[in-house]
Amino acid sequence: MLDQASPLRPKAGASDDERVIKLAVLAVGGQGGGVLADWITDVAERNGYIAQSTSVAGVAQRTGATIYYIEMARDTGRLPVFALSPSQGDVDILIAAELMEAGRAIIRGFVTPERTTLIASSHRIAAVSEKIEPGDGRASSEKVHATAEAAAKRFIAFDMEKIAAENGTMISASLLGALAGSDTLPFTRESYEQAVSAGGRGVKASLAAFGAAYDRARGIAAAGDKAAPKPAAESKAVPKVSGPETLLKGWQELAVRVAALPEPVRDMAGRGLRKVVDFQDIAYGGEYLDRLDKAVALDDADHRYALSTAAAKHLANAMCYDDMIRVADLKTRSSRDRRVRKEVGVKDNTVLQVTEYFHPRIEEFCGTLPVGLGSYIENRPNLAAFLDRRINRGRHIRTDSFSGFAMLWFIAGLRRWRRRLLRHKVEVEHLERWYELALAHARENYALGQEILNCRRLIKGYSDTHARAQSKFDRVLSALPMLEGREDAADWIRRLREAALKDEKGDMLDGALKTVATLD
Amino acid sequence: MAERSFAKEVEKLRLGAGEEFAGEGILAITKALLQCGVGYVGGYQGAPISHLMDVLADAQDILGELGVHFEASASEATATAMLAASVHYPIRGAATFKSTVGTNVASDALANLASGGVTGGALIIVGEDYGEGSSIMQERSHAFAMKSQVWLLDPRPNLPSIVKAVEDGFELSEASNTPVMLQVRIRCCHVHGHFIAKDNKRPPMSVADALAAPRRDTGRIVLPPASFLHEKEKVAKRWPAAVDFIKSRKINEIFGSDHGSVGIVMQGGMYNSVVRALQRLALADTYGDTDVSLYVLNAVYPLVDDEFLAFCEGKQAVLVVEEGQPNYIEQAFAAMLHKAGRGTKLVGKEHLPMAGEYTGQVMLDGIGSFLRANAPHLLPGEVRAPNKLGEGVDTADLINVVPGRPPGFCVGCPERPIFAATKLVEQELGKHHIASDIGCHLFSIMPPFELGATTMGYGLGPASASAFNSPEAKRRSISFVGDGGFWHNGLTSSIGNAVFNKNDGVIVIVDNFYSAATGGQDILSSRASNRTKSTKHPITEAVKGMGVKWLRHIDRTYDVGKMQATLREALTTEEKGPKVIVASSECMLNRQRREKPLVDKAIKGGERVVKPKFGVDEDVCTGDHACMRLSGCPSLSVKSLDDPLRDDPVASIDQNCVGCGNCGEVADAAVLCPSFYRADVVHNPSRWDRFLESGRRAAIGLLQRRRESRRLMFADA
CATH class of the missing domain: 3.40.50.970 (Thiamin diphosphate (ThDP)-binding fold, Pyr/PP domains)
Known part of the structure; x- marks a missing residue:
């Protein structure tokens, strides 16, 4: 139940019966906060309360952060004076329809430890600013959780969006369930359900989500208001594998080599091995482990084999570059077909048509030619431009049709000749340069070697994006001569890499490089 | 077709005398217009007044039954010019728009209308878009009222008060031959509340009646010499008539004790926030009963000199709560006190900020500060010398974590x-x-x-x-x-x-x-x-x-x-x-609002329907997010893969995708990456569809099995 922990007493004479209950909903536009506000108002009125709700409709609804505000007081025959927007330090119940909105509520002072019950859905809707970073720009959910625990009188958080989706409805239903289950309002469960039923649309699904969230909120409340811990990721280091006998035998031999690696490296090496074998073949897996062995030879248990683990990870990524063959291979697998059908929700009585969006350029074309022929074309700009005009355009390919599928299937089949193709030569040279550089530095400065390995993270994307990534990678490593002999060289490379992941063009990186140039 | 349909709610407009109306502020205003026998209504949409236009549009049958003409005006200027119908004819008319942007556009017509004056009541309902959630420059409508000398009502933000303000507005307009602006703030428009309805009234004279018997009076037309006379008429006749009306009808309200040494004057729209601050200072109860004297200006222009001076009688200090700037009301009151030779101290923007919304905290701080300085004896001990409260949690770190979330384009927006x-x-x-x-x-x-x-x-x-x-x-x-x-x-x-x-x-x-x-x-x-x-x-x-x-x-x-x-x-x-x-x-x-029900119905009805949705191949996506830098679509977001080999989250498209095609087209035009695909699901496929599909799947399956039987297959690869 609500307490009266307002720092100031209500005016003498105002009994508990006349107290105003203040409830704010912070949501992202489009989440159905209006429906929730209407339900809560309805529940209050059904229970002999006078309720007032307000909102700011309009532009703010379009995916922007928005607030609904409700005040209610027991109907004593006189009209209370209600406020039209929430005040700092004066909110009893705060419902956040998304985790960062809970954070925003705390920042805005709407959550106070003396009185506020904070009910938040723990799911995330990434803001545009979080999505557009080339790296991982997402805000820290842990930080919000931790602060919310301290800031609220009670903190009830679980994924209410998931509950809604599982029941085929909007989050407003599960938010209402969590509110009812929190027992903060003096209303019965039935009256909430009546309000939902009176709404008239999608009642069954809404009630199901309401009920699931209600139970969950009660369970959590009993368990001490803690959010459920994430189940630990299952290890996929040792995958189940099937195939022709000869290949399985080859795989077993490689698996034995992985098992012989120092324990801390094994998991990553197992995953990496699987990725490269899947990319090319058993022999490629052998090459991977040969390379990895060089790092292991330099490594030791004192460092928890961190260098080797980084090598296991980034070697695999570097060896599995994104060429046309790989893309065609991934897009023609039966497992991909199954995944698309699951994601789209194809049922037995429907037919699926899939269109792929490709835009090949002369660079991709040459990369898929034998080394000699590819280089010949690339070294003749006029010829390359001529061919580019014929190749370089968007191609929408239907992979549910036989001809479209067969074309990709054929390209994927080029895999067996991949080692002789131009792109492979370029990639291998690049990889060797980078890997040797990292290992050479690791001998002098272990941490620096590790950071150079980690710079591989910068290389991603296709076409222009890939070229830009490559340039960032080169720019970061261009700082190495300037950092020669410095103890904090590894730290600087890490900072440069992080700066490079902040924006598209690498403006932050250029700034950071200038700083490095001024170091003495 | 408007975003929100009020088709169900407008039935509330038919409520008769004594019945209780429950609903939103804008709907209450519409009902009030009908109760006042309005003859015509026009306006231009824009938050917070859009829904008022939508309500009117959805209420056209009811308006038609009553003989009320409704116009969705081309602009605010058009809407205000329309009020010319009340210049010569005793017909009540109303126009509505967003302020101050709409008032800017309307001000040419407003000035002309105000100069000649009106015979029938002319009411301009402005949605004041000020403070949080506003999308426009922060200015005040008050200045327009002052410059054109039209009267400005700013009622207390509850349904009975705004309904009464509509009634008062028409009468005030007729009593002083002046258009009246009624200001409702953004949250007041959307406030859910109750009031007791009256019967709707047919307009005594309709626009059809007026057309049948045209009238003109050159004295009301803005041309010299009449326009010079209008200015004199404004101060000599219309202003005093307005002041008399406001005073005699007690449009402004006084609450609280009448013998205190301090008082608070406020715009009507600020009343609830002032009372909330007093409640939090333990000086008012739930219903607004308080020992502090309150003078509530439901009419903020013109001000009533002797009413204000009487309120100040015996008071040492008076606080003016006036949101926004310049502080016209405070200046006017200060001049009144000065000219009357009164010693009452008048304060306002010393305790409250000159600019910005008067939020709950601002009001609490401002009124608290005023009372501590001028009437500390009123305040309970814990307010005067509060025990140090816990510092609360430190949110400095959180500010750097929580991302901003400004509004943006919707899912599938064609822009x-x-x-x-x-x-x-x-x-x-x-x-x-x-x-x-x-x-x-x-x-x-x-x-x-x-x-x-x-x-x-x-x-x-x-x-x-x-x-x-x-x-x-x-x-x-x-x-x-x-x-x-x-x-x-x-x-x-x-x-x-x-x-x-x-x-x-x-x-x-x-x-x-x-x-x-x-x-x-x-x-x-x-x-x-x-x-x-x-x-x-x-x-x-x-x-x-x-x-x-x-x-x-x-x-x-x-x-x-x-x-x-x-x-x-x-x-x-x-x-x-x-x-x-x-x-x-x-x-x-x-489009979704229009098509979705039709599509769902067609699918249920067994018709062949193709529904598109976009997807991302997560193993092809490298997580550079170039696509999102050219999109910002709420449906296109990032997700982490359960794969320690991958550092950065990949692109992912959620269930809200409407298959607009932007992702694929952008990937194509910008030469981004081949991870996007469009999945068209054919519901209720034809026989031909099925035949084609089974053939294709058999052939494709053959190729897939051929290759997959010759390579290593990992459990979930």
């Missing part, structure tokens, strides 16, 4: 590809000066697009680029205007102006078939049939009629490549004069 194309053209040709306009398309100034340098007013995008027209220029300006702005004002002020002045810039008209930003109301070029309005007038025809020679029409904005090529051509062509591109695709929010 997104226009700005993706603009960004791509700028990558080719360099940065350009871009002038923006009011409307959803203004979201282009936000990430990820970050396009647009100014916004000068509705329909004024191209006009605001008109200075950038020089024979020496190497680059052309680009300007945007929406279809709403185009019909509001843009056709003449922007297009006509560009033609006449031989402007060489590029103008993009963003046509989404509605006035979308204000809630999806129909406009001239809407392609929907509207029962009461004439639609389907193409923008291209209007532009041609204005004399534009270089005109391109793109009828599917999702074609990013075509959009890009057209923009490139416009920026580089040798042709002189304005280059106009009309980019048309229906507002997705409205």
Whole structure:
């Protein structure tokens, strides 16, 4: 139940019966906060309360952060004076329809430890600013959780969006369930359900989500208001594998080599091995482990084999570059077909048509030619431009049709000749340069070697994006001569890499490089 | 078709005397208009008043039954000019729009209307868009009332008070022959509450009656010498009549004790916040009963001298709570006290901020500060010397964590590809000066697009680029205007102006078939049939009629490549004069609202329906997010893979995707990556569909099995 922990007493004479209950909903536009506000108002009125709700409709609804505000007081025959927007330090119940909105509520002072019950859905809707970073720009959910625990009188958080989706409805239903289950309002469960039923649309699904969230909120409340811990990721280091006998035998031999690696490296090496074998073949897996062995030879248990683990990870990524063959291979697998059908929700009585969006350029074309022929074309700009005009355009390919599928299937089949193709030569040279550089530095400065390995993270994307990534990678490593002999060289490379992941063009990186140039 | 339908709620407008009305503020205002026997209503949509227009549009049957004429005006100027019907005829009329932007547009008509004065009550209901959630420059409507000398009501924000203000407004207007503005703040428009209804009244004289018996009086027309007489009439006759009415009808209210040494004067709209502050200072109860004297100005202009002076009688200090600046009311009261030789100390902006919304905290601090300085004895001990409360949690860290979340384009918005194309053209040709306009398309100034340098007013995008027209220029300006702005004002002020002045810039008209930003109301070029309005007038025809020679029409904005090529051509062509591109695709929010029920019904009914959705192959996506830097679609987001080999989250498309095509087109036009696919699900497939599918799947399965039997297969690869 609500307490009266307002720092100031209500005016003498105002009994508990006349107290105003203040409830704010912070949501992202489009989440159905209006429906929730209407339900809560309805529940209050059904229970002999006078309720007032307000909102700011309009532009703010379009995916922007928005607030609904409700005040209610027991109907004593006189009209209370209600406020039209929430005040700092004066909110009893705060419902956040998304985790960062809970954070925003705390920042805005709407959550106070003396009185506020904070009910938040723990799911995330990434803001545009979080999505557009080339790296991982997402805000820290842990930080919000931790602060919310301290800031609220009670903190009830679980994924209410998931509950809604599982029941085929909007989050407003599960938010209402969590509110009812929190027992903060003096209303019965039935009256909430009546309000939902009176709404008239999608009642069954809404009630199901309401009920699931209600139970969950009660369970959590009993368990001490803690959010459920994430189940630990299952290890996929040792995958189940099937195939022709000869290949399985080859795989077993490689698996034995992985098992012989120092324990801390094994998991990553197992995953990496699987990725490269899947990319090319058993022999490629052998090459991977040969390379990895060089790092292991330099490594030791004192460092928890961190260098080797980084090598296991980034070697695999570097060896599995994104060429046309790989893309065609991934897009023609039966497992991909199954995944698309699951994601789209194809049922037995429907037919699926899939269109792929490709835009090949002369660079991709040459990369898929034998080394000699590819280089010949690339070294003749006029010829390359001529061919580019014929190749370089968007191609929408239907992979549910036989001809479209067969074309990709054929390209994927080029895999067996991949080692002789131009792109492979370029990639291998690049990889060797980078890997040797990292290992050479690791001998002098272990941490620096590790950071150079980690710079591989910068290389991603296709076409222009890939070229830009490559340039960032080169720019970061261009700082190495300037950092020669410095103890904090590894730290600087890490900072440069992080700066490079902040924006598209690498403006932050250029700034950071200038700083490095001024170091003495 | 408006975004929100009030078809069900408008039935509440039929409530009779004694019945209880429960609903939103705007609906209550509409009901009040009908109870007052209004003869005609017009207005222009825009938050917070959009829903009032939507309510009226949905209530046309009820209005028709009562003989009330309703007009969805072309602009606020049109709406205000319409009130001319009350100049000579005793017909009550009302106009409504968003303020202060709408009042700016209306001010020509407003000044003329105010000069001649009115016979029938003329009420202008302005939605004051000030404070949190506002999308416009922060100014006050008060200044317009002062300069044109029309009266301004600012009722307490509860349903009975705003309903009463509508009634008072008409009577005040008639008693003083002056138009009256009624100001309702943004949250008041959407407040849910109750009031006891009265019967609706048919207008005693309808517009049809007026047309049957026309009247004129040159004394009411704004022409010399009458206009000079109008000014004198305003101060000699109309003002005193208004003051008498406000005083005798007790429009302003006094609450609390009448013998205290301090008092608080406030705009009516501020009353609830003032009481809330007093409640938190333990000086008022739930119902607003308090020992502090309160003088509530439901009429903020004109002010009533002797009423105020009487309130100040015996008081040492009075606080004026007046939101926004300049502090007109405070200045006027200070002058009254000074001229009357009173010793009462008048304070206002010393305790409250000069600018910005008076939020709960601001009010608590301001009133607390005023009382501590002038009447500490009233305050309980814990307020005067509060025990130090816990510092609360430190949110400094959190501020750096929680991302900003400004509004943006909806899922599948047809304007997104226009700005993706603009960004791509700028990558080719360099940065350009871009002038923006009011409307959803203004979201282009936000990430990820970050396009647009100014916004000068509705329909004024191209006009605001008109200075950038020089024979020496190497680059052309680009300007945007929406279809709403185009019909509001843009056709003449922007297009006509560009033609006449031989402007060489590029103008993009963003046509989404509605006035979308204000809630999806129909406009001239809407392609929907509207029962009461004439639609389907193409923008291209209007532009041609204005004399534009270089005109391109793109009828599917999702074609990013075509959009890009057209923009490139416009920026580089040798042709002189304005280059106009009309980019048309229906507002997705409205389209979904219209089509989704139909599609669902068709699927249930067994019809063949193809539903598109986009997806991302997570193993092909490398997580560089280039696609999101050209999209910002809420449906296209990031997700982590359960794979320690991958550091960065990959792109992912959620269930809200409407399959607009932007992702694929952008990936194609910008040569991004091959991870996007479009999945078309054919519901209720035909026999041919099934036959084709089974054949294809058999053949494809054959190829897949052939390859997969010869390689290693990992359990979940």
